[in-house]
Amino acid sequence: MKTTAYFSVEDNDYLSAFDSLGRRLLELALVDALLAPCYQAECDWVMPTLICDPEAVCGLDPLSPIYPLNGARHAARLSRTPPGGRVAAFMRPCEVRAFVELVKLKQGDPASLFIISADCLGAVENRTARTAGGRRDRSYTATFIQEALTSGDSGELEMLAPACKVCEHPTAEMADLTIGLLGVDLDNRLLVEARSEKGGALLNALALPSTEAPKDRSKAIEKLIRARTAARDAMFAATRAATGDLSRLADYLATCVNCYNCRVACPVCYCRTCVFTTDVFDHPSAQYLGWARRRGAIRMPTDTLFYHLTRLAHVSTACVGCGQCSNACPNEIPLMELFRTVALCTQTGFDYEAGRHLDEPPPLSTFAAEEFADVVGLGD
Amino acid sequence: MPDSVTDFDPTLIAFVCNWCTYTAADLAGTARLAYPQNVRLIRVMCTGMVDPQFVLKAFLEGADGVLISGCHPGDCHYINGNYKARRRVKLLRELLTHFSIAPQRLRLTWIGASDGIQFAEVMQRLVNDLKALGPQGVASEHASWRPQNRRLQRDAIGSGSEVIGRKP
Numbered sequence: 001m002k003t004t005a006y007f008s009v010e011d012n013d014y015l016s017a018f019d020s021l022g023r024r025l026l027e028l029a030l031v032d033a034l035l036a037p038c039y040q041a042e043c044d045w046v047m048p049t050l051i052c053d054p055e056a057v058c059g060l061d062p063l064s065p066i067y068p069l070n071g072a073r074h075a076a077r078l079s080r081t082p083p084g085g086r087v088a089a090f091m092r093p094c095e096v097r098a099f100v101e102l103v104k105l106k107q108g109d110p111a112s113l114f115i116i117s118a119d120c121l122g123a124v125e126n127r128t129a130r131t132a133g134g135r136r137d138r139s140y141t142a143t144f145i146q147e148a149l150t151s152g153d154s155g156e157l158e159m160l161a162p163a164c165k166v167c168e169h170p171t172a173e174m175a176d177l178t179i180g181l182l183g184v185d186l187d188n189r190l191l192v193e194a195r196s197e198k199g200g201a202l203l204n205a206l207a208l209p210s211t212e213a214p215k216d217r218s219k220a221i222e223k224l225i226r227a228r229t230a231a232r233d234a235m236f237a238a239t240r241a242a243t244g245d246l247s248r249l250a251d252y253l254a255t256c257v258n259c260y261n262c263r264v265a266c267p268v269c270y271c272r273t274c275v276f277t278t279d280v281f282d283h284p285s286a287q288y289l290g291w292a293r294r295r296g297a298i299r300m301p302t303d304t305l306f307y308h309l310t311r312l313a314h315v316s317t318a319c320v321g322c323g324q325c326s327n328a329c330p331n332e333i334p335l336m337e338l339f340r341t342v343a344l345c346t347q348t349g350f351d352y353e354a355g356r357h358l359d360e361p362p363p364l365s366t367f368a369a370e371e372f373a374d375v376v377g378l379g380d
Numbered sequence: 381m382p383d384s385v386t387d388f389d390p391t392l393i394a395f396v397c398n399w400c401t402y403t404a405a406d407l408a409g410t411a412r413l414a415y416p417q418n419v420r421l422i423r424v425m426c427t428g429m430v431d432p433q434f435v436l437k438a439f440l441e442g443a444d445g446v447l448i449s450g451c452h453p454g455d456c457h458y459i460n461g462n463y464k465a466r467r468r469v470k471l472l473r474e475l476l477t478h479f480s481i482a483p484q485r486l487r488l489t490w491i492g493a494s495d496g497i498q499f500a501e502v503m504q505r506l507v508n509d510l511k512a513l514g515p516q517g518v519a520s521e522h523a524s525w526r527p528q529n530r531r532l533q534r535d536a537i538g539s540g541s542e543v544i545g546r547k548p
Contacts, residue, residue: 240478243478243479244478244479244480245479245480245481246440246479246480246481249479275433305440306433306436306437306440309433309436309440309475309479310432310433310436312475313432313433313436313471313472313475314432314433316475317471341478342475342478345474345475345477345478346471346474346475349470349471349473349474350467350470350471363467363471364464364467364468364471366467367460367463367464367466367467368463369453369454369463370453371466372466372467372469372470375466375469375470375473375488376466376469376488376489376490377487377488377489378487378489378502378505378506378509380484
């Protein structure tokens with residue numbers, strides 16, 4: 001079984017090659033649908049789009065730096081119950097890792113999906129993309145890819161979202177197929193690598209010419225990961241200093257208006273009904289005056305620290321660091337930094353890494369008879 | 381009202397399971413064993429139903445310590461609730477540590493239905509430990525936001541007088 005192949009690029013236009021690849025997947029009936037970031041008619045903004053008709057494959061752009069939402073939610077939506085067909089889902093590595101978490105939380109099923117993920121050079125926040133000059137079409141993507149690849153490591157790209165500057169996962173280990181950009185000459189070919197048996201079968205069926213991965217590729221990936229890891233560790237230290245106790249956390253979250261957008265945008269915060277929108281927090285009016293009398297003064301809205309701490313307790317073990325919480329915050333609170341920093345403690349505590357593998361059960365969904373003896377009893 | 385740090389009267393919120401530790405507390409009561417009044421018992425059907433947010437809420441409301449106590453491993457009325465509680469305590473301790481709340485403020489113990497004496501002893505020991513740790517008032521949700529509250533709190537901790545955000 002071949003594991004590395006290439007897809008020819010015509011006229012040096014590797015972005016249009018995604019349209020050809022998508023169309024080929026549908027025409028050969030290898031899949032019944034594509035789920036991919038796609039420009040909508042007359043609109044220079046990508047959104048995940050579900051495409052069944054090969055004729056309708058137009059304007060696919062899985063490499064666009066626009067990252068409006070974490071598509072893992074949609075992959076889960078398409079696979080939670082039998083979808084009645086096979087879907088090729090183009091996802092970023094952080095979307096793949098979020099999907100892995102959702103699968104383990106029984107919100108999706110990879111059986112009917114082929115996950116295709118390109119090397120991720122990073123993305124930009126919605127507000128950055130929205131205020132960028134010119135059209136945000138494929139030329140915007142091409143300029144971005146060019147700059148990201150030539151800057152050596154993407155950490156130097158000022159426009160990148162904070163989450164991407166500190167992301168040490170530019171490739172998706174859990175995808176079925178990956179599309180290589182790092183260390184690859186993009187002018188005449190896209191590198192396609194199979195990472196699973198399913199991916200290998202798809203690669204064979206596509207009948208693409210096999211090749212070897214360019215020898216600079218692993219070096220380029222390592223270099224990017226090294227730079228991002230260094231940036232990540234600096235971010236951890238800064239966030240630890242900024243949120244090290246609840247007074248500092250209160251400062252950090254001072255502008256929070258309890259809109260809960262971070263929770264809506266979070267791909268792994270999957271509860272249908274969140275406790276914070278239930279009657280539990282629909283306090284009787286007199287309660288507020290009671291609190292204010294007792295404390296002297298209370299901040300309105302209330303329960304802000306409680307909300308964020310509860311979310312940290314509930315989902316930090318599943319946090320993949322995609323940064324959509326920060327992207328969704330109307331007041332630009334650096335939530336991704338807070339979540340990743342706390343997630344480092346909670347995931348390390350269980351020797352777990354969110355999105356790493358389907359076979360590792362989420363820490364709070366499993367237990368053993370003998371474990372964590374140090375948290376039981378009265379000793380230190 | 382306490383007039384020095386050594387007289388500090390901690391508040392301990394204890395989530396106790398109906399089948400073991402609550403029964404032990406009942407036994408301690410019927411046996412007329414004395415234990416500190418600082419403990420506020422909250423009876424739950426199982427330690428496995430204590431959501432992390434209950435513990436966080438207790439700390440944010442100014443509790444100095446939280447105890448989760450249930451059946452010994454293997455004795456859970458619902459087979460495995462206490463094992464789940466143990467994982468949640470592990471998680472919460474990581475979280476509390478990040479926010480500079482001493483992890484010793486959150487305890488998990490197994491106290492069986494017949495361990496009335498042990499219940500009284502554990503409560504005494506926990507309250508002693510909390511007195512040694514001192515007040516945890518800075519973590520209060522309401523107190524954390526306002527600078528004057530923080531100043532009052534600092535003064536309170538410094539002078540050992542009442543910590544704001546705590547009921548007299």
